[in-house]
Amino acid sequence: MAKDGLTEFRLVGTRPDRPDGLDKVTGRARYGADISAPGMLWAAVVRSPHAHARIVRIDTSKAEALDGVKAVITRADFPEGLTGEAWNLQENTMAGERALYDGHAVAAVAATSAFVAQDAVRLIEVEYEVLPHVIDVDDAIKPDAPVIREGAADASVPEGMPPNVVRYMEFGHGDVEAGFGEADLVMEKTYKTEATHQGYIEPHACMGQMGEDGRGEMWVCTQGHWFIRKMCCDVLGLDPAQLRVTPSEIGGGFGGKTTIFMEPLSLALSKKAGGRPVKVVMTRSEVLRATGPTALASMDVKIGMTKDGQITAGRAEFRMQGGAFPGAPVDFALMCGFAAYKMPAVEHIGYDVLANRPRAAAYRAPGSPMGAFAVESLVDEMCRELGLDPLEVRLKNAVHEGDKASYGPKFGSIGLEEVLQATKAHPNLLAELGPNQGRGMASGYWFNHSGDTSVSLAISEDGTAQVSVGTPDIGGSRASIALMTAETLGIDYEDVRVNVVETGALGVNEPTHGSRATFASGKAAVMAAEQAIGEMCRRAAAKWGIEPEAVEWVDGAAQPAGPNAGKFPPMTIAEIAAKMSSTGGPIAGHHESVPEGVGASFGTHVVDVEVDPETGRTTILRYLVVQDAGRAIHPAYVEGQYQGGAVQGIGWALNEAYIYGEDGRLQNTVFLDYRIPVASDLPMIDTVIVEVPNPGHPYGVRGVGETGITPPLPAIANAIHDAVGVRLRSLPMSPPAVLAALKAKE
Numbered sequence: 001m002a003k004d005g006l007t008e009f010r011l012v013g014t015r016p017d018r019p020d021g022l023d024k025v026t027g028r029a030r031y032g033a034d035i036s037a038p039g040m041l042w043a044a045v046v047r048s049p050h051a052h053a054r055i056v057r058i059d060t061s062k063a064e065a066l067d068g069v070k071a072v073i074t075r076a077d078f079p080e081g082l083t084g085e086a087w088n089l090q091e092n093t094m095a096g097e098r099a100l101y102d103g104h105a106v107a108a109v110a111a112t113s114a115f116v117a118q119d120a121v122r123l124i125e126v127e128y129e130v131l132p133h134v135i136d137v138d139d140a141i142k143p144d145a146p147v148i149r150e151g152a153a154d155a156s157v158p159e160g161m162p163p164n165v166v167r168y169m170e171f172g173h174g175d176v177e178a179g180f181g182e183a184d185l186v187m188e189k190t191y192k193t194e195a196t197h198q199g200y201i202e203p204h205a206c207m208g209q210m211g212e213d214g215r216g217e218m219w220v221c222t223q224g225h226w227f228i229r230k231m232c233c234d235v236l237g238l239d240p241a242q243l244r245v246t247p248s249e250i251g252g253g254f255g256g257k258t259t260i261f262m263e264p265l266s267l268a269l270s271k272k273a274g275g276r277p278v279k280v281v282m283t284r285s286e287v288l289r290a291t292g293p294t295a296l297a298s299m300d301v302k303i304g305m306t307k308d309g310q311i312t313a314g315r316a317e318f319r320m321q322g323g324a325f326p327g328a329p330v331d332f333a334l335m336c337g338f339a340a341y342k343m344p345a346v347e348h349i350g351y352d353v354l355a356n357r358p359r360a361a362a363y364r365a366p367g368s369p370m371g372a373f374a375v376e377s378l379v380d381e382m383c384r385e386l387g388l389d390p391l392e393v394r395l396k397n398a399v400h401e402g403d404k405a406s407y408g409p410k411f412g413s414i415g416l417e418e419v420l421q422a423t424k425a426h427p428n429l430l431a432e433l434g435p436n437q438g439r440g441m442a443s444g445y446w447f448n449h450s451g452d453t454s455v456s457l458a459i460s461e462d463g464t465a466q467v468s469v470g471t472p473d474i475g476g477s478r479a480s481i482a483l484m485t486a487e488t489l490g491i492d493y494e495d496v497r498v499n500v501v502e503t504g505a506l507g508v509n510e511p512t513h514g515s516r517a518t519f520a521s522g523k524a525a526v527m528a529a530e531q532a533i534g535e536m537c538r539r540a541a542a543k544w545g546i547e548p549e550a551v552e553w554v555d556g557a558a559q560p561a562g563p564n565a566g567k568f569p570p571m572t573i574a575e576i577a578a579k580m581s582s583t584g585g586p587i588a589g590h591h592e593s594v595p596e597g598v599g600a601s602f603g604t605h606v607v608d609v610e611v612d613p614e615t616g617r618t619t620i621l622r623y624l625v626v627q628d629a630g631r632a633i634h635p636a637y638v639e640g641q642y643q644g645g646a647v648q649g650i651g652w653a654l655n656e657a658y659i660y661g662e663d664g665r666l667q668n669t670v671f672l673d674y675r676i677p678v679a680s681d682l683p684m685i686d687t688v689i690v691e692v693p694n695p696g697h698p699y700g701v702r703g704v705g706e707t708g709i710t711p712p713l714p715a716i717a718n719a720i721h722d723a724v725g726v727r728l729r730s731l732p733m734s735p736p737a738v739l740a741a742l743k744a745k746e
Contacts, residue, residue: 011487012699015636019478019498020249029249032205032221033281040207041070043269043280044117045262046107046124047290048099051133051356051664052146055099055106055126062123063109068116071272072124074107078268079237086234088325092359093235093264099128100148100324101356102665103289105262110269110278133356133664137321138298140164140355148324148354166326167352169334171407174345179313183304187382188315190300191374192730193713194657195293198363199648199676202251203287208266209277215242216267223253223472224511226452229503231260236267243267246502247472254474254648255362258511261291285669292361293658295320295328297370301337301378307386309393313345314338314406316374320367321353322360328352329360329367332447336710337371338406339445340416340602341397346406356664362513364645365446365706369652369713373731376442376714381727390441390718391429394604395420415628415692416443416602422688423604423626431622436613438723441606444710448601448703449514454507454592455524457485457532463574464495465529469521470509472500475705476637477517481525483633484699488529490556491573498525507592515703518633519598519694524591526698531589539583540571597696601703603627605646605711609719616739618654618720623685630694630702638704643685645708651677652709653716657732 023029060072075096082090095104107124111117132146139145141162148164157168180186202221210216216238222228225245233240250257262280269278282291298319304312316337322328330350338346383390398416405411423429423441433439456468467485471477482496489496510516537551540558544551550565551558557570580587608622625642632638655675659667668674693700713731721727726741 009487011483011493012631012633013635014483015634016479016493018476019482020473031202031251032248035207035219035248035279037207037277040277040279041110041112041269041273042114042117043108043110043265043278044114044121045105045265045286046121046126047286048095048102048104048106048128049665050099050128050130051102051135052131053099053128054131055095055097056129057127058107059125060107063120066116066120066123068112069109069120070112070276071110071269072107073265073268073272077272078235089231089260090235092325093260093262098131101358103286103358105290108265108269110273135355135357135660135664137296137319137353137355140321140353141319141351148356152326152354154326164354165351166354169331169350170348172347174313176313176315176345176347179345180304183312184307185382185386186302186304187378187385188300188302189378189381189729190298191377192299193297193370193373194731195296195357196363196652196656196658197288197293197674198252198254198256199651200252200254200256203282203284204257204261204291205281206263206266207277207279208263208270209275210267210271211275212271214239218243218245218263218267219248220245220263221248221250221257223250223257223474223513225503226470226508227258227511228260228263232264232267235260235264244502244504247500250472250474254364255366255513256292258513259292259361284671288669288674289666290358292359294363294366295322295360297333299370299374301374303378303382305382305386309383309386309388309396311341311343311397314343315347317349318371319351319353321355321357323357324354325359326352327360331367333367333371335407336368336445337375340394340399340443341406342399342403343406348407364648364709368444368446368710369649372442372444372710373713373717376711377717377729380440380714380718391420391424394443411600413692413695414600414602415690418690418692419602419604419626419628422690423606423624426624426626426688428606428622428624428686431608433608436723437608437610437621438719438721439606439608440715440718440722441604442711442714442718443602443604444707446515446601446706446710448519448598449516450520450595450598451510451514451516452508452594453520453524454509455521455528455590456506457525457528457589459532459573459577459580459587461577463491463572463577465489465491467496467498467525468501468505469498469525470501470506471512471517471521474512475517475641476634477512477521479637480518480633481522484522485525485529488526489533489573490553515601515705519697519701519703520595522633522701523595523697524593527591528589531591532587535587536573536576539576542583544568597694599630599694599696599702601628601707603707603711605715607715607719609716609723611720611723611738613724613742616735616737616742618716618733618738620650620681620683623683625685625708626688626690627704627707628690628692628702629704630697631691631700632689633699633701635689638689639687641704642687642708645706646685646712647677647682649709649712650682650716653713653731653733655732655734
């Protein structure tokens with residue numbers, strides 16, 4: 001029987017201690033800023049104080065003359081002639097002719113101490129010609145908007161569109177107008193979300209060393225060190241074979257550490273400083289001003305619904321800005337927005353727009369929370385208009401296996417109905433509500449991802465196992481991979497060690513993004529373990545003088561597959577490993593592929609809030625997350641992912657936002673002003689793990705890391721409306737925004 005069809009396991013589904021826990025609570029784990037080396041230099045960066053400005057002149061002479069300064073670089077120290085994405089990466093790393101946003105790097109220094117480096121950057125003189133700027137996505141497509149970059153549009157953009165539109169998309173199916181004609185109610189509204197940051201506690205940090213011979217090394221805080229290697233090499237014109245990248249432990253990423261921002265600076269400074277290692281650690285202000293938040297979105301949604309709650313058609317037009325470079329996740333937002341619903345007719349239109357902001361990066365299900373905010377808010381508005389139960393409407397329209405997704409393909413095995421039924425049965429829905437209290441719900445979706453994956457497994461002399469993976473552990477993947485490997489080999493969890501290795505140790509691995517680590521690296525680890533099992537069975541067969549096909553692996557030992565194979569006592573993994581040197585040498589397994597069978601994930605959240613009508617403050621009273629995990633390999637980690645996504649969504653919904661002044665400069669550049677939720681803002685978050693096994697994975701895994709951030713935005717908006725009767729269609733729903741809506745209602 002396939003593992004994904006089993007319900008009882010020895011280890012999978014248990015909650016052992018995390019293997020990296022002791023290192024992290026004792027301070028032994030080494031994060032990006034912990035790395036050091038003999039002769040190391042410290043870097044500091046000069047950043048533009050303007051949202052948009054031509055760089056007229058840079059004078060570095062005073063900084064170069066300062067005692068302790070070993071290297072100064074500007075864009076002149078980078079290769080010329082790059083195009084496409086390589087140029088975008090280079091331009092974002094170090095400004096060329098123009099600074100495109102507040103915080104854009106324009107020069108960098110390396111010195112013998114952090115203090116000397118800071119003194120040096122203050123000595124660098126930069127003359128700017130300040131240019132008009134644009135911050136808001138809707139303003140950026142107005143006819144008189146400042147043009148961020150001429151000729152930046154790709155071939156998808158039709159002629160005549162505003163110059164700041166750099167990518168355009170249009171897709172769908174069915175007769176949308178006919179669908180609207182069949183509806184008893186058609187509603188169209190506009191929704192807006194501000195850019196928010198991932199809010200990871202550990203800032204970006206790295207140390208780079210690059211010799212005159214073109215060989216280099218990097219130690220970096222990242223979600224994907226192969227991507228870092230490729231991007232740095234593209235920006236600096238290096239040979240990837242000559243650059244080795246080692247990941248540190250990571251203090252949070254959530255998608256924001258899948259790309260480069262300042263990493264190439266360490267290598268460029270090192271080369272100019274004669275090959276000495278150079279360390280770069282961002283301040284919190286630099287992180288917020290100059291690394292990728294998610295995109296700002298402005299969204300028009302139109303839905304048709306019959307009086308009994310059947311959705312007949314939908315249209316979504318989304319405009320998103322991803323900063324001064326292409327790459328806003330407008331395509332993902334459109335694809336996820338209607339994904340929970342059977343859509344007989346649907347139309348999607350998207351615009352990727354430039355603005356004078358830092359380049360956007362992924363943030364946990366990039367695009368999906370925005371799409372959900374628009375669609376799930378409008379569905380709730382229509383349910384209230386028609387007097388329908390919002391949960392029953394979602395059940396009525398829920399997609400099932402075999403249904404055509406709103407964005408095209410047919411769904412495989414999915415668990416949306418099971419999620420909705422589990423939500424319906426939860427006692428939170430029966431809790432009584434008092435004055436100014438309300439309940440809201442919403443569903444959310446994420447595709448999940450596979451990607452290039454390479455894993456090696458080695459059996460040690462004592463029968464334990466070492467697993468080498470290329471996906472940094474940002475959510476418990478060491479534990480889940482160890483559990484699946486131990487389950488497959490038939491050994492104890494403690495007898496498996498999972499090591500995140502550097503780029504020279506394995507084939508290319510995509511980053512830990514897209515909720516892929518437990519799915520893809522876990523599947524590859526299982527395949528590698530089965531390869532090692534096959535070898536151990538062959539060695540047992542050779543010892544017994546029987547055919548390998550007559551040997552099976554049961555409970556961590558090779559044994560004859562049946563009475564016709566002979567009567568031999570089982571040979572344990574420890575017994576086989578102890579003699580491997582004399583029976584053929586090391587025993588190992590390896591697997592590389594782009595694993596197929598990714599399982600999509602749906603979740604539904606229910607939130608109860610209380611709104612203070614005098615201050616506009618929203619208090620979260622109860623919060624419920626119900627989500628399909630396929631199979632929860634380590635349930636505690638799964639629950640943590642559910643809760644973490646909800647917390648970040650709560651922050652996005654109620655308080656978090658980039659606030660820019662009239663001059664285009666970011667106003668809230670520290671956590672005192674950029675307010676993420678703290679423990680006192682939150683209740684205990686209840687979780688329900690639904691398990692509809694994914695047949696594409698040997699243990700039924702679906703990625704769980706991203707779906708959880710998708711429903712909070714609309715769920716909280718729906719709850720606020722239920723509590724005090726005001727509908728907020730722009731985020732954040734901060735106390736001033738809620739209070740203004742209440743006063744407008746009066």
